Amino acid sequence: MNHKGLTAVNSGNWPSSLMNRRGRTLLITGAAAVVLFVITTIGISMPETAYDVNFSLRNQSPSMAHIFGTDFMGRDMLARTVKGLSISILIGALAAGVSSVIALVLGCAAALLGEKTDMVVGMAVNMMTGIPHILLLILISFVCGKGMHGVVIAVALTHWPNFTRIVRAEVMQLRTAPYVRISRKMGRSNWWIARKHLLPHLLPQFFVGTLLLFPHAILHEAGITFLGFGLPLQMPAVGVILTxxxxxxxxxCWWLAFFPGFALLLIVLLFETLGENLRLLLQPTRAHE
Structure with a gap:
């Protein structure tokens, strides 16, 4: 390659350089979102006949007819895995959403309602983080009767502490802004300030934080289900499949655990990728052109 060719490559004429960092981030984010949407849609709309019992096909290894193989009852493992992933995603969405709302409310309250409220919220955060996470999940799920609602409540009530700290720190910075001080001098209430000034700034971080809670929510749902304190055995959840x-x-029969476990890991990584890339897009100082 001559000097002109090297200059062309270095100056950005190489095909891969046609897309800047923001463009690549948008592409990765869109691809991850599409994959997650497709898996969720297929899983929700999938009829039970897609993984009917057929003992004549029990414990068959992966093949063209059954890409993920079949289980001990002859059920197609690909169909069960997709169904289980869609269940995990829905539970993760609900639990992460509730947990993020709790974190938003407590974080704003700690930063705006005085030292006593801040101390109470801080004590609650320290208490929650001081208890082993999986133990707390099991206890709450067991007390709530396990099942779908038990898992959602357990995951939602155990994933807010760290996010609460982030929201509190953000609000502590925002409340010293000139427009917030002016609003206070004009006699505006804390509720008015939070609604008009703080929430618009917190919404992007709230959205990204919710997405970043997804991987933890999904893994913990599968974990307590695997241990027998989560979803019932009748549901084709990933934790049940692994059990x-x-x-x-x-x-x-290695395929019975390998493919569902690997698929769960991919879903977690996709949510992690989606959240991190959205964070870059919503924070211009970290998403350079």
């Missing part, structure tokens, strides 16, 4: 698979790993 059933443990009985057959010793006889060589």
């Amino acid at each position: 059933e698979a443990m009985k057959y790993l010793s006889v060589g």
Whole structure:
């Protein structure tokens, strides 16, 4: 390659350089969102007949007819995995949303309602973070009767502390802004200031924080279900699938655990990627052209 060719490459004429960092971030974010949407839509609309029992096909290894193989009852593992992932995503969405709202309310209250409120919220955060996470999840789920509602309540009530600290720190900075001080001098209430001045600034961080809670919510839902304190065995959840698979790993049915576990890991990584890239897009100082 001659000097002109090197100059062309270095000056950005290479095909991969046609897309700047923001463009690549948008592309990755869009691709992750599309994949998650497709999996969720397919799983929700999937009929139970897609993974009917067929004992003549039990414990078949992966093939063209059954890409993920079949389980001990002859059910198609690909269909069960997609269905289970859609259940995990829906539970994660609900739990992460509730947890983020709790964090937003407590974070704003701690920063705006005085030292006593700040101290109470701080004590609650320290208490929640001081208890082993999985133990707290199991206890809350068990007390709430396990099942779908038990899992959602357990995950929602255990994932707000760290996000609360972030919201509180952000509000502490915003409340010293000139427009907030002017509003206070004009006699505006804390509720008015929070609604008019703080929420518009917090919404992008709230949205990104909710997305970043998704991976934790999904993994913890699968974890407590795997331990027997989550979703019922009748549901094709990933935690249930992995629990059933443990009985057959010793006889060589590796696909029963490998594909659902790997798919769950990919979903978690997709949500992590989506959240991190949206954070870059919504924070211009970190999303350079």
